[in-house]
Amino acid sequence: MIVLSKRTFRGGVHPHEYKELSEEKPIEKAKIPEKVVLPLSQNLGAPAKALVEVGAEVKIGQKIADAGGFVSVPLHAPISGKVTSIGNFLHPNGHLAPCIVIEKGDGPQEMELKEVKGWEKLAKDKVLDAVKEAGLVGFGGATFPTHVKLSPPKDKPIDTIILNGAECEPFLTADHRLMLEQPEGIVEGLKILMKITGAKQGIIGIENNKMDAAKALADTIGDDKDIKVVVVKVKYPQGGEKQLIKSVLNREVPPPPGLPMDVGVVVQNVGTAVAVYEAVRYNKPFIERVVTVSGRGVKESKNLMVRIGTLMADLVDQCGGVTDDVDKIIMGGPMMGLSQFDLTVPAVKGTSGILIMRNGDTQTYEEQTCIKCGRCVQACPMKLVPNMLVKLVDNGRFEEAEQMNAMSCIECGSCSFACPAKIWLVQKIKYAKAEINARRKKAS
Amino acid sequence: MPEEKKQVSTKPAAAPEKTQETEEKAIALKPLRFSAAPHLRDADNVPKIMWDVVIATLPAVLAGVYFFGFYAVKVLLITTISALFFDWAGMKLLGNRGSLFDGSAVVTGVLLAMNLPSSAPWWLCVVGGAIAMILGKQCYGGLGNNLFNPALVSRVALLIAWPSAMTTFYKAGNIFSQVTAVSEPTPMGVMKVEMMSNGTVIAAKGISIWDMFVGNIGGSLGEVSGLALVIGGVYLLLRKRITWHIPVIYVGTVFLMTGIFYLINPDKYINPVFHVVGGGLLLGAIFMATDMVTTPVTKSGMIIFGIGCGVIAVIIRLFGSYPEGVSFSILFMNALTPLIDKVTIPKPFGAIKEVANG
Numbered sequence A: 001m002i003v004l005s006k007r008t009f010r011g012g013v014h015p016h017e018y019k020e021l022s023e024e025k026p027i028e029k030a031k032i033p034e035k036v037v038l039p040l041s042q043n044l045g046a047p048a049k050a051l052v053e054v055g056a057e058v059k060i061g062q063k064i065a066d067a068g069g070f071v072s073v074p075l076h077a078p079i080s081g082k083v084t085s086i087g088n089f090l091h092p093n094g095h096l097a098p099c100i101v102i103e104k105g106d107g108p109q110e111m112e113l114k115e116v117k118g119w120e121k122l123a124k125d126k127v128l129d130a131v132k133e134a135g136l137v138g139f140g141g142a143t144f145p146t147h148v149k150l151s152p153p154k155d156k157p158i159d160t161i162i163l164n165g166a167e168c169e170p171f172l173t174a175d176h177r178l179m180l181e182q183p184e185g186i187v188e189g190l191k192i193l194m195k196i197t198g199a200k201q202g203i204i205g206i207e208n209n210k211m212d213a214a215k216a217l218a219d220t221i222g223d224d225k226d227i228k229v230v231v232v233k234v235k236y237p238q239g240g241e242k243q244l245i246k247s248v249l250n251r252e253v254p255p256p257p258g259l260p261m262d263v264g265v266v267v268q269n270v271g272t273a274v275a276v277y278e279a280v281r282y283n284k285p286f287i288e289r290v291v292t293v294s295g296r297g298v299k300e301s302k303n304l305m306v307r308i309g310t311l312m313a314d315l316v317d318q319c320g321g322v323t324d325d326v327d328k329i330i331m332g333g334p335m336m337g338l339s340q341f342d343l344t345v346p347a348v349k350g351t352s353g354i355l356i357m358r359n360g361d362t363q364t365y366e367e368q369t370c371i372k373c374g375r376c377v378q379a380c381p382m383k384l385v386p387n388m389l390v391k392l393v394d395n396g397r398f399e400e401a402e403q404m405n406a407m408s409c410i411e412c413g414s415c416s417f418a419c420p421a422k423i424w425l426v427q428k429i430k431y432a433k434a435e436i437n438a439r440r441k442k443a444s
Numbered sequence B: 001m002p003e004e005k006k007q008v009s010t011k012p013a014a015a016p017e018k019t020q021e022t023e024e025k026a027i028a029l030k031p032l033r034f035s036a037a038p039h040l041r042d043a044d045n046v047p048k049i050m051w052d053v054v055i056a057t058l059p060a061v062l063a064g065v066y067f068f069g070f071y072a073v074k075v076l077l078i079t080t081i082s083a084l085f086f087d088w089a090g091m092k093l094l095g096n097r098g099s100l101f102d103g104s105a106v107v108t109g110v111l112l113a114m115n116l117p118s119s120a121p122w123w124l125c126v127v128g129g130a131i132a133m134i135l136g137k138q139c140y141g142g143l144g145n146n147l148f149n150p151a152l153v154s155r156v157a158l159l160i161a162w163p164s165a166m167t168t169f170y171k172a173g174n175i176f177s178q179v180t181a182v183s184e185p186t187p188m189g190v191m192k193v194e195m196m197s198n199g200t201v202i203a204a205k206g207i208s209i210w211d212m213f214v215g216n217i218g219g220s221l222g223e224v225s226g227l228a229l230v231i232g233g234v235y236l237l238l239r240k241r242i243t244w245h246i247p248v249i250y251v252g253t254v255f256l257m258t259g260i261f262y263l264i265n266p267d268k269y270i271n272p273v274f275h276v277v278g279g280g281l282l283l284g285a286i287f288m289a290t291d292m293v294t295t296p297v298t299k300s301g302m303i304i305f306g307i308g309c310g311v312i313a314v315i316i317r318l319f320g321s322y323p324e325g326v327s328f329s330i331l332f333m334n335a336l337t338p339l340i341d342k343v344t345i346p347k348p349f350g351a352i353k354e355v356a357n358g
C-alpha cells in the first residue's frame, strides 16, 4: 500500500538533484579488486580488533577482525587472498588509520550462499546474533552498528520500524536502484527487523521523486496490512532520521540525548534491510554494498556493487576515469560527504557515493558579513538559529552556544547551503559541538 | 585512451614501503579542492539581494520622477552618489570589510532619496548620504552590523537639524507639463495641523483617496505613490527577498487601530484608508521595515516587530506633535530587534513535545 504523506518537517532546502546522471543505471557488479584496504574503524564506536597477521591466507567471508566492544562490529574478508600488510593508511575521514590490506589470491571470489535451515523460525536473539556477526552497520553514512540500534532497553518498546529510502542527498541513486531491483530483499529484511524488535508496524519512507521505487515495493508487499510505503515530499534533509520520523509518523524525537527509540521507532536504511535479510537467511557478512559513482567529472556515472575496501581509483577506472579538469572528490553526498585528498582511499561500509566534481561544479567562497536575512533560521530542520550560534562560536562563547542547543544540530548543512553571505555555519557549529563534547568529558 | 587513463588512475598505496611510488603517481592528479561539507551552495548572494531591492524601488522612483520631474532626478542622483562616496570613505577610514559594489550603499542611497522631499537642496542630500553611511552604517562596523536602518537614521537626523528644509514639499505636477516649485503640505500634515488647531479633520477629508493612492499629492519623493510602492513590494515578495509578515502586519495594525478611533469619533479621527495611503506608511512598511539587517530573523519576531511598528506609528500620528510616525516607529523597533531575536528563539526540534509531556 502506498500512502502519500501530507506532513513534513519544518525547514530544509532544495538543492539541485543531479540524480539523472545515474538513476537509470542498473546496479553493476564492480570488478573484483586486486587489493582491498580495510580500515579497522568503519563503524561508529570502538574499532574492530584484528584477528589475522601479515602473511595469513584468508577466504572470502572469513572474519578477520572481531568487534572491539558492544558498540562495534566484526570485519570480514571481502575477497580471498593474502594479508600483505597491517598498518596505517588514509581513511576517508582524512586521517591515517590502522587497516588490513588483502591482496587477491587464487581462492573463490564469490561467496557460496547456503540457506540457513529454518531461518524463518529462528528465535529473536539468534536472529540478532546473526546480524551482529555479519558486521552490519547503517548504510546511510552514520555507520552506527545495526545490532545496537535493534537492542533498545526494556523500558523503550518499539512499535514501528521505518526503512529510510528517502535518499535526499543530491547525486546519490544507490538506494533508489536497490529499491527497484531488490524489493523482495528489502521487504523480507523489514519483516526480520520487525520480528527482532517486536514492532507491529513497518514503514518504508521514500521521497516523491522515486515513485517507481515506491510502486515496486508496494507490489512486493502485496496486501500485508502491517507494512506500507509512505511517500514524502522531496526536501533535503528528508532522509535525516528525525526528519523522516516527523514526516512519516508526526512524532518528534526529543533533543539529545533523545533517540528515535524514545518515540518507539527504529530507523534503518533500505540497504541495511537487504543486508539484514542476507545475513539472517544466508549468513552472508557485510562484504559488499552499492555505491553511486557520479558527478560530471567522471566519464560515465554508475551504480556499482562494490567490495568493501576497494580503492576509489579502481572504481573510478571502471567508470571511464576522470576528466582532466577534476576539481574535487567527495565521498558520500555533496551535502554531508567528505572531501578527499586523492583516490587512494578505500570505499568503506558507510560509503554511499563517490562524486567527482569538475571545475566550477563546486566553489569555495570567502565568508562575508551576515546580513541577518534569516535564511539559515528558516532552513534549519532542527529549529536552531545558526547565525546567532556562529556569532557565539566566533567569540568563543561555547557555554552559551550549548544553551542555544548547538548539540541538537544534525550537521545537515542546510544553513550553509542557504546562506547568501556564504558563512561557514555548519562548519563552525560542528566545531562548537566538538568543543562542547571535549569540555563535557573534561568536566566528568 | 589508455594513456589518458594512466594519467588519472592513481595507483594507490599497497604497503607503507611503497608510499614513495604512490606519492609520485598521485601527483598526476592535480591538486584537488578540499573543503568541509556542504559542497553545494545556493546560487544566491548578497549583491543579488541588494540589486533586487534596487529594482523593486524603480516603480516608486519613476513615479517620483513623473510627479516631481527634474527635482526628483537631482535628489536621487546626489543622494546616491553621496551614499556611495561616504560608504567607501567610511570603509577606508574605519577599516571595515565590505565592497562598494555589493549594492548595499545604492540601496541606502535610493531609499534615503525616497525619504527626502523633492525640494531638498543639494547640500542636504550630500549631508544625508554622509550621515547614513558614516553614522548609520560604517560606525557600527559596516554592512550587517548596524543596529538602525541607515536611511532612517539619516532622515530623522536631517528632520531634526533642518526641519523646514525637510518639510517643504513641492506640489505634485507631472513631468510632461512643467513641474513648478510650488509647495504643498502633505495629507498627513494637513490632518495634523487641523487636528492640533481645532480638533477636526474636515479639510483632510477633502483630499481624494485616489490621488493619494497613485501619488498625486505632496510628500517625500518616493512615498507619494502607494500603487508604485505596492508593485515594488509584490516584486520583492515574488523574488522571496522579503516575507509578507512585517509589511502586512505593520499596515494591518495601523489600519485596525486607526479604524477603531475612526469608529469612535469620525469627526476627530480620519478614516484608516487615509492613514495607509496618505503618508509614509507604505514606503516604511515595504522598504524600510523589511531591511534584513535591522529586523528580526524569526517569523514570530517579525510579527512582534510589525505590531510594534504599527502601534508606535499610530500613537505618534494621533497624539504626538509630528505629523508622521513611521520613521520613529521603525527606528524604535530596530533598537528592540536584538531583544526580540533573543526572546523569539524557537524551541528546538522535539523540545515542545517534551514540555507537553512533563
Ligand code: SF4
Pocket: A369, A370, A371, A372, A373, A374, A375, A376, A377, A386, A387, A418, A419, A420, A421, A422, A423, A425, B297
Ligand atoms: S543565512 Fe547567512 S546572512 Fe542570512 S542570517 Fe543566516 S548567517 Fe546571516
Ligand code: SF4
Pocket: A379, A380, A381, A382, A383, A384, A386, A408, A409, A410, A411, A412, A413, A414, A415, A416, A425, A426, A429
Ligand atoms: S544548524 Fe545544524 S541542523 Fe540546522 S541547518 Fe545547520 S547543520 Fe542543519
